[in-house]
Amino acid sequence: MKRFLTAILLVFFCTAISLADDSDLKKIDKNNDGKISKKEYIDAVIKTFNKLDKNTDGFLTKEELKTIDKIDAEKFVKEEDINKDGKVSKEEFIKAAEKRFKLLDKNNNGFIDQKEWNETKDSVNQNNPKISPVAPFIVFSF
Ligand SMILES: [Ca+2]
Numbered sequence: 001m002k003r004f005l006t007a008i009l010l011v012f013f014c015t016a017i018s019l020a021d022d023s024d025l026k027k028i029d030k031n032n033d034g035k036i037s038k039k040e041y042i043d044a045v046i047k048t049f050n051k052l053d054k055n056t057d058g059f060l061t062k063e064e065l066k067t068i069d070k071i072d073a074e075k076f077v078k079e080e081d082i083n084k085d086g087k088v089s090k091e092e093f094i095k096a097a098e099k100r101f102k103l104l105d106k107n108n109n110g111f112i113d114q115k116e117w118n119e120t121k122d123s124v125n126q127n128n129p130k131i132s133p134v135a136p137f138i139v140f141s142f
């Protein structure tokens, strides 16, 4: 019986993991209106920061970022580290996210809709130099 339960739990756990991999706007769209407001975006960004900041000192270091496959740690710190102390503070992380939101919100209405989201995803896939290859979507890695 115990073994059976473990198997069930394992299946459940694996399903949860594959769901977490789903790169979908819906994960950020908490009020389900089909678009991402700035607040929803920043909330997701803060959650991501807290997950990445393994030692909870309020900074992301290259060492912490290197543990994540999808992130190029060197590039990431270079892009987000405004005061050049070699690590990314929560403030810097949020500032970078705000800039990114502006890029994503192409028609400037304060929301990212599905179309804008997909367009950005496509341009990231095509290595558009204007958009950081890691930044907009790292929130989905979790
Ligand atoms: Ca929304």
Ligand SMILES: [Ca+2]
Pocket (backbone or CB within 6 Å): 053, 054, 055, 056, 057, 058, 059, 060, 061, 064
């Ligand atoms: Ca840290």
Ligand SMILES: [Ca+2]
Pocket (backbone or CB within 6 Å): 081, 082, 083, 084, 085, 086, 087, 088, 089, 092
């Ligand atoms: Ca810094």
